[in-house]
Amino acid sequence: MATMSYAARDSRTMLRRNLKKALRYPSLTVTVVAMPLVMLLLFNYVFGSALGTGISGLPTGSGDYIDYLAPGIILMAATSGALTTAISVCVDKTEGIVNRFRTMPISRASFLTGHVVGSVIQTMTSVTLVIGVALLMGFRPSATPVEWFAAIGLLILLTLALTWLSAGIGLVAKNVETASNIPMPLTFLPFVGSAIVPTEAMPTGLRWFAEYQPFTPIIETLRGLWLGTEIGSSAVIGLAWCVALSLVGYVWARRTFRTGAKR
């Protein structure tokens, strides 16, 4: 059907536009990659020995803190990458080009699809980089190729969920500053989970929150896939979170684009 092929073609056009800009002006991408890298170095080398000793009997293969830390930081690379979509979408909105697209006979989905796919590609590039650095620092996953595949798949799914959510935020944010600030708490949510230290080490109230927030089951699943620790129900809960967030984000962003964000 012509409509379908136009939808694909328009989305590719939009994707090309976003990737071209990302390559030409890599500063945002660099910032996004630098943050998890700095965290990785900071937590491993500065706090690492203290934290590693504090965590009695690390639930990982080698017993090195880097093995505990790396999955959490890799997840944060995915999170922070996905959330920059809000900024790039909001820039387009405030520049008025979104309204230009909306008056053109193009596929309604293409603008957001271009942003989301572009963002997933960028984010996965930075995730790959962070994984590479973690490996250099001594991260030693025991995963089989299938487990690697599953871990990357889960990260893509999480990125997709947060990117759609982020695209919606970009469309409703009044200005670029707001678009960059709103997702900020989400960037730090993994800290209040099992990213840096096990939730068992936290006071009861916090621990309860940490165990039920979306990032903890996803981190535990990643850890299980890479290092062979107990996954249990984490995989199902993590997947459910990703799918639910994707759906909410997708429907909300599409709807906002169609009706035009309120001024």
Add this chain to the structure above:
Amino acid sequence: MTATQTSAPTAANASASAITATGLRKSYGDKLVLDGIDLDIAEGTVFALLGPNGAGKTTTVEILSTLIDADAGEAWVAGRHLTRAADAVRSAIGVTGQFSAVDNLLTAEENLLLMADLHHLDRREGKRRAKDLLRRFDLSEVAGKTAVTFSGGMRRKLDLAMTLVGDPRIIFLDEPTTGLDPRSRRTMWEIIRELVADDGVTIFLTTQYLEEADQLADRIAVLDHGRLIAEGTADELKRRIPGGHIRVRFADARALDTAAGIFGIATRDEDSLTLQIPSDGSIPNLRAILYTLESTAVQAESLTVHTPDLDDVFLTLTGRPRPAHTVASPKENA
């Protein structure tokens, strides 16, 4: 819009009209922005919607260009129903908004090629159109520069060029010259005139500059507080306004006295030795005045005709002074 209405997306009576609208209403919260707008704009003409800031001009453009839905009313654009055949409307229109919608981080040429891709032109045709438009708008030299480096006038030109890539039959221009320097404004006017003359497009223009409407538009509608308070050609609007007169200057006070005696209804000004005679400025009226002066052998030094300008129109129609000719203050981030 009522779902029970069964008229086909193509309105039979809209063949000669580029845009027709009836009873368009829109409010944001409890603020009424448009209070029932009716429009009928003929193909190949320039229509100007004239009004001060906040009159509802942009909202009208946003509704007619499918960006937002009206709360009530119906419209046909290019013969297609605005909401039932929105995509057909979109393929016939081009919109250049108040704030140039160009991609700042792409070059002028890339911006145009992006539009060509989105209009599904093949690569060669896209490149050809981009090149033509760059030349036409005098942007060839900066084709490879990113739009962020452009001046206001250049951005507007690029913006309009992007709108033209899709070869639209109806072009919406929302305050196309607001914030431009006089020279860029003249250039933009030239471009708009050429579009109508060469391509036969229909132009829906909004402006708060009375001179601009006077210069460009075949028909002008005056919008104030969401209502159309007058519509017609510039001349028709001017004719509705009292205040047209002929001013005759005399050599001395005696001649002024004599003439004042003949033209009983005239007002005289002793200091400048002038007589102000009410007149619509038409040739027969002028001839009659000259004939009277000649037959009484009064020597007139000079004569000037004053027709009311659109500033007078605005003042008379709205009861308020015309909007200032200053640069419109940018709205808060849209």
